[in-house]
Amino acid sequence: MNQMQMFVNGIMRGFCSFFVTFVLLITYGSACAVATFVENDFGTPSAKALIYNTAWFDLLHLLLVLNLIGILIFSRVWQRKKYASFLFHSSLIIIFIGAAMTRYYGFEGVMHIRESERSNTIESQEDFITILAKIEDKFYRAFFPTTITPLVQKKFHQTLPFEGDNLSVQYLDYLPAKDKMDSDRLKVKVSFKGESQEIEIIKNTKGENIAPFVLGETRFALDWGSRVVALPFFIELKDFQLDRYAGSMSPSSYASEVVVIDSKNNVEKPYKIFMNNVLDYGGFRFFQSSYDLDEQGTILSVNRDPGKIPTYIGYTMLVIGLLWEFFAKNGRFVRLSNYLKSQNLAIVFAAGLSMSMPLYASGENINDTEQMTQNIESQNPHMQGELEIPPITNESILDLIKNLKEKSKEHSERFGKLLVQDFGGRMKPVDTLAMEYVHKMTKKDGFLGLNNMELFLGMMVYPNEFKKVKMLALSTPKLKEVIGVSQEEKYIAFEDLFVGGTYKLGNYLEEANRKKPAMRDKFDKDVINVDERVNVAYLIYTAQALRILPSFSGEGDKWFAPSDAIASFDKESASQLQKLFGAYFNSFHYGLVENKWENADLALDALEKIQQKFGANLIPPQTQIDLEIFLNHYNLFKNLMPLYLVCGILLFAVVLVQIFRHKKADVLASRVLYWAISLLVLLHATALGVRWYVGGHAPWSNAYESMIYIAFASGIAGVVFFKKSYLAQSMASFLAGISLFVAHLGFMDPQIGNLVPVLKSYWLNIHVSIITASYGFLGLCFMLGVLTLFLFIFRSAKYPELDRTILTLHTINEMAMILGLAMLTIGNFLGGVWANESWGRYWGWDPKETWALISIVVYIVVLHARFMPKGDNPYVFASLSVIAFYSILMTYFGVNFYLSGLHSYAAGDPLPIPVFLYYFVGFTILLIILAARKGDLPSPKLS
Incomplete structure (x- = not known):
């Protein structure tokens, strides 16, 4: 009987080991990863039938829970007074019970x-x-x-x-x-x-x-x-x-x-x-x-849902337990903090990361518009008949561009302050519309030496001239051959795409659109992109994009482009509008030739009064308009990018001097750089606040906004959480700069848009801000891991400070990972609450939420690797923290641009895998191999 009991105990202890935990977690994460690709290629029902709803996958959940229960029992965490750890680990069991009740007894x-x-x-x-x-x-x-x-x-x-x-x-x-x-x-x-x-x-x-x-x-x-x-x-x-x-x-x-x-x-x-x-x-x-x-x-x-109450109880236990762990005296986080203090590195904690976050007069419209037009005409004799100034010809296009650049700046800036209603219904300055459209066509700022408004107005007033200007970007040699332009050309003219009234891209466009997104090659995508630029140019040439006129009748909230208004309004109103815009176009031409803009400005006065009188209910506050124009002209996030990078590199260089020359780092230089980075973080927070105010919603609702928020989380992680560690600050600043660089790559759209209905929820601010900020902390772990591996390569008796520096970085890395994993976990489960309160299910195995779960599993393995033989080692931890970040890259980029789902920004339209990613992976493998030769440094002993 004793032998049998010993045998059973041995089996139980063997099952309730961390080795079994890792096997189960790796199996679980791998199954989930495979399921996301099955879902993308064969649909959600196939993924559920093959993996999610199978008996073996349910058994895997059960084995994980039983393993967790066994570890809690054998480790006797309650006897060691690790109440916080016991609470949040026990919460997973309660959540499993609630999920099982929903899975087997619920109905959808x-x-x-x-x-x-x-x-x-x-x-x-x-x-x-x-x-x-x-x-x-x-x-x-x-x-x-x-x-x-x-x-x-x-x-x-x-x-x-x-x-x-x-x-x-x-x-x-x-x-x-x-x-x-x-x-x-x-x-x-x-x-x-x-x-x-x-x-x-x-x-x-x-x-x-x-x-x-x-x-x-x-x-x-x-x-x-x-x-x-x-x-x-x-x-x-x-x-x-x-x-x-x-x-x-x-x-x-x-x-x-x-x-x-x-x-x-x-x-x-x-x-x-x-x-x-x-x-x-x-x-x-x-x-x-x-x-x-x-x-x-x-x-x-x-x-x-019979499992709602136990599930919510489990969520509450999880959040309380994780927060408690940060302050429990015998908890891992506090012990790591005490070790850093013993190294004279004070850690400063912050409370949190998230920011706090007309009267219509019938019968007056025609008279007012007529009076405005008459005022312009009475003060401008050139507008009482056809202009005698000869039209600008094709040969003088350079003179036209020169005049636009030298003479129209002030007037174009004023025109940019007029309001326009975009096709999504958002009210914004014309300046924003011009920036978006010009960027779409030319892929750059300052095209032809003109600012966005000057080019926009030039195209609208002189469409026949600008149709001859090469300004539509294209890339593939095959498309250049099809259009009939030189292979050296980077731009084509609007007229290059038409011959005898026939659109050269018509057949190619139809063929590209018939293909599934995953089957389109680079040529197909270039055809679609160029066609989009052609359509944008056409909207400017015809002024169809310029929806600046509210309805004179006060019916409805739709604003009209000039031609639409003339076609839709009553005859008398249409006649007055036709005169008004004819007067404006003539006075703009007169102003450009004679450099006298008084009459063109009078036309803008008329348009401003029309907007104020008939569209007051949709006009945003003037402060909001001014701030949006400010953001357009002073791209704060893009301008912060090089500053973050420079400060991070300089601070890193200062610390390297200390390490390799056995000298104290220049205290003044270090403090100056610390305050410089702090100022950048403050400016970053201000810019986020301005974008929040301008857009009317929290700035993390799309790929671009979440990326600039990750950059902010990275910066504040270094400045606030690791105030005295200059190495951590330098890596945090560098990561913030890299994140902003990625945000401004071509596939990110910085445009402010309206929220879809489901995002109009306070859960958006809670869930998205927490989970996105976690990416910043885990990105910092990646940077610290890379730096630690580099230092391992240079370990030698000549540099005795290296071992101490490595242990310090290892400790900071683990603390940042605990913070990042806690935020990722809490954010993911709060996303389940949002989903349940919004559309009636906690979890739909959407690729985004599934890969967030996979990332949680990956980082759980990394943080618990110290319980494995030879796993309690700074080299092992640094290597794993670098490898683990690839799961975050997949969660953020891979899902958004390569898998379809509710959270996908590209809706399954995949981008080519960047070539640099292969070099990135190769660099990671090489770095880990080179550092392994001197990776025998033991972990620090914690009190």
Whole structure:
């Protein structure tokens, strides 16, 4: 008995070891990674059928939890008074219990209701085979779940009781859809009372493809698809409301005015369901999911979640436990901090990273516009008839550009302050529109020596001249050959793309658009990009982009371009507008030739008064307009980039002098550089605040904004959290500069846009700010790891300070990783709360959230590697911290630009893998190998 007990104890201790933990975690992370690529290539159902919803994946979860429970028991953390550690590790067990309850006992479906109609039925998300039968005027129904996808087909042979006999349904074959117009088909064999028949079922869309058949004297029907579930109450849709951004088709928000009708409980109560505002009734939760194209119906996500309470309890325990760990006297973080203090390196903590964050007069419009036009005409004799000044010819285009550069600056700046409504409905200065459009066409600033507004106005006033100017960027030699320009040309003219009225790119564009994004080569992408630049140029030449005129009638929030306004307004208003713009174009030409702009400025006065009078309800505060123009002309984030890099490199050089020359670093130089970096971080925070104010939402809603926020998190990590470690500060400053450099690469779009409805949530600020800031800390870990490996290479008796420096960097690296992993974990789980409160599920295995989970798993392995034999070593930790950062790169860049999903900025349209990435990986491997020769330095002993 004792031997058996010892054997069992040995097995338990073997299973409850960190070695088993690492095997399970690596297996788990690898399975999740494979699933994201399966989902991208074969769809979400295939990923769920192959991995996420399988018994072995559920077993893997269970083994991880059992392993964790065993380690907690054998390590007796509560006896060692490690209460914070016990709390947040135990929270994972509670979260698992809640997730299991949701997984096995929860329900998810969709309810579709049209206005003035009611419904009590839900379509399940899971697919079922449903058998309907009619026996002696009685109807019978039976069903069972199926998993049939293009990648995975789980064959079945189900036997169901029917009126004292058995009905058998057997899988025969699966025929996937050939194209979008086709549907999946399933062949089955049905047997009943000794008779059999082969049936082909088309996958249903809302129950439209039921397959009827007869066996003996019994009539049957088969249905394959979602199962219809009846609720004990009705939801009636009184009104569906869709709000769009002013003057655009982009949804700002949508909501459903409904009434819950429960006759059994005598309830008839109105509710309003909209994004982030959920209806809870009868154990079910209803979320605003989508709507019908005619805006007369709503689509509600519905779920029943018995695991919500334990899951939320687990989340709360996790957050409290992780925060507590930073202050627990016997916790790892405090012990690391004490070691640094013993090295005379004080660590200063911060409380947190996140920033705190008209009257329409009918009948007056025509007279006012007419009076404005008359005022201009009365003061400008040249405008009372056709100008005598000869038009500028093709030969004098250089003179035109010269005049624009020398004479139009002040006027163009004033024109840039007029407001325009973009096609997404956002109100912004014309200056912003000009910057966006000119950048789109030319891919640079200062093209032809003109600022963006000068070029924009020149193109609009002199379209025929500028159509001949080479200003549309292109790259591929094949496209240059197709268009018929020299291979040395970097730009083409608008007119180069047309011959005899035929668009040269027409056929190539159609062919490129027909291809799947992943199948497009560089030529296809260049064709699409050049076509986009052509369209942008056309919008400027025709002034279609210049939506600067509000409606004179006060109806609606749409603003109009001049030609649209003239075509849409009443005859008298249109006539006055035509005169006004004719007057402006003439006076602009006059001003450019004679350098007299008074009359052109009078036209701008008229346009400003029109905007103030008829569009006051959409005009933002003047401060917001001025700040946006300031951001356009003084790109603070781009200008901070070289300053961060220079300060980081200089501070690093100062520290190297101390290490390799056995001299104290220049204290004055170090302090000056520290305060310089601190000033840069302060300017960075100010710039983020300005962008927040200008955009009207937190500046981390797209790829560009999240990147500049990561740069801020990197900078503040060095300045605040590692104040006395000049090496950490130099790496943090360098990382901030690199992050800003990446933010301003060509594939990042710095344009401020409107938020989609789901992002209008306080959860956005909480979840995204925390999880994005974690990338800054983990990026700092990467930099510190690289630096540590470099120092390992140069270890020798000649440089005795190197070992002490390596141990210091190792300690800072581990502390930064604990902070980064805690933020990544908390941010990821808070994202689950956001998802559950917004659309009714914590976790949808979206590639972005899945790779964030994989990153958590990776960094858990890195932080716990010290429990493995030979794992408690600064060299091992530095190597792993460098390798681990590739999971963050995949989470941030790889998912956003190579995988499709809810969080994907490119929606599955992959970019070519940069060549430098291969060199980057090679450099990493070489660095780790070279450092290994002298990687025998033991970890510091913590008190």
